[in-house]
Amino acid sequence: MELYHNNMSVCAQKVRLVLREKNLHPAEHHLNLRKGEATTPEYLKLNPNGVVPTLIDHGIPIIESTVICEYLDEAYPQVTMRPQDLVQRATMRVWTMCPDAGLHHACGVTSFSIAFRHQMLKLPPEEIERQLAEKPNPKLRENVRATIQLGIDAPQFAESFKAYGAVISKMSQQLDQTPWLAGDEYSLADAAMLPYVCRLEDLNLSWMWDARAAVSKWLERSKARPNYSGIADYLEDHYLQLMRTSGSELRDRLQAILAA
Ligand SMILES: N[C@@H](CCC(=O)N[C@@H](CS)C(=O)NCC(=O)O)C(=O)O
Known part of the structure; x- marks a missing residue:
């Protein structure tokens, strides 16, 4: 598992909270947003919106922090973050x-x-x-x-x-x-x-x-x-x-x- 993120990005913080809750530790790629590292042609192939975060799981890029969090909760249910009710x-x-x-x-x-x-x-x-x-x-x-x-x-x-x-x-x-x-x-x-x-x-x-x-x-x-x-x-x-x-x-x- 890999995470393209930024240290201070709120969307990346959200995904890292879920990853830590589930004790998942992907390889991390920190992108400097002020240097335009989220809009390079290579990164745009992973995330066409030119934003962080992007999660790569089993070689497949998953974008949108809300979607990533839902995905993590469903794909790694050992620690669940959804109420039963x-x-x-x-x-x-x-x-x-x-x-x-x-x-x-x-x-x-x-x-x-x-x-x-x-x-x-x-x-x-x-x-x-x-x-x-x-x-x-x-x-x-x-x-x-x-x-x-x-x-x-x-x-x-x-x-x-x-x-x-x-x-x-x-x-x-x-x-x-x-x-x-x-x-x-x-x-x-x-x-x-x-x-x-x-x-x-x-x-x-x-x-x-x-x-x-x-x-x-x-x-x-x-x-x-x-x-x-x-x-x-x-x-x-x-x-x-x-x-x-x-x-x-x-x-x-x-x-x-x-x-x-
Ligand atoms: N809806 C997207 C929003 C992502 C987003 O806006 N990320 C910001 C950081 S929080 C970003 O990468 N901005 C690019 C920039 O500032 O150049 C998500 O939830 O993943």
Whole structure:
């Protein structure tokens, strides 16, 4: 088994949480996204979307992190991450589809507008253009361009950030009732959502759940599990430093956006 991934990518973190939960340790290929390593002709043959992660199992590439996690759970059922109860399983799926239904986009806009744009702004303008031109999806390309140039003043920022906040509030409602997102057991739902909450924490935005004790407790419980190594072992200090500083500097403006 092989995994093409990136240390700080939320989608890759999600898949690594599931792999660690199941005690699977594929050979790893780390792709530097800032250097365009996910858009090389060789990699595009594995993942035509030019994104990480990609899992190779029995020589076959499997793409889309949600699909990869479901695949792993079905192909390696020794440790199961789906509730037996079918209603809880349906609840699990509502959470696992959440990143694909908008949260992942909101997270990308939020992370880039607050922090990652600063890495890009250090590059010569022709290098920024080269990297943008490599993005196969034109809409994504223009979104990234706006967030690089305008940060949290980019037209799509407020809507994305509020959507992110709304997800935290939905999680809080669920976690007020059950210890894990799909019920009494840890499941694919928790693995799917943890990277997105950790990203907010990395951006120093944990004030977003100051008044939501159930989210703090869930986060603490999730990070205490051995599979959290799928995130912790890969954290890069210079990214964390950039995220913390940029998120702290913008705190007042971000709070005003959420309150508006
Ligand atoms: N729906 C895809 C999204 C994958 C995705 O957007 N991956 C990001 C990292 S989290 C990526 O590779 N971006 C390419 C880039 O930044 O150049 C999945 O869940 O696998």
